[in-house]
Amino acid sequence: MNIQIFGTLKCQGTKKAIRYFKERRILFQFINLAEKGMSRGELHKIAAVTGIDNLIDREGKEYTRRDLGYLTHNVEEELFNDPLLFKTPIVRSGPKVTVGYMPDAWKEWGEDKKNQR
Secondary structure, eight states, rough: EEEEEEEEEOOOHHHHHHHHHHHTTOOOOEEEEEOOOOOHHHHHHHHHHHHGGGGOTTTSSSHHHTGGGGSOOOHHHHHHHOOGGSOOOOEEETTEEEEEHHHHHHHHHHHHHHHHH
């Protein structure tokens, strides 16, 4: 599996996702959204699977701090310009994507890979 985890080190869900893959000795690439945002291409690919509205954390500190609940805004532009608005962790394996801590889905990804052999 080629796993990417997008998140922040302050996010409990991201920490749990990292621990999940480490415990199973599954290699992954961690992208710290506090340091580096997502490229437009990555954002479009992920949004095509999950829907752009499922990627923004409307209950997060950054969303509240910026008063986005009261403003008309373009979700894609806001996410691209401020990666701390993402709901995390975002875990991707090829075309498969999850948003949030979803170990049952990740387990299925591993089983799918075994069945393809």
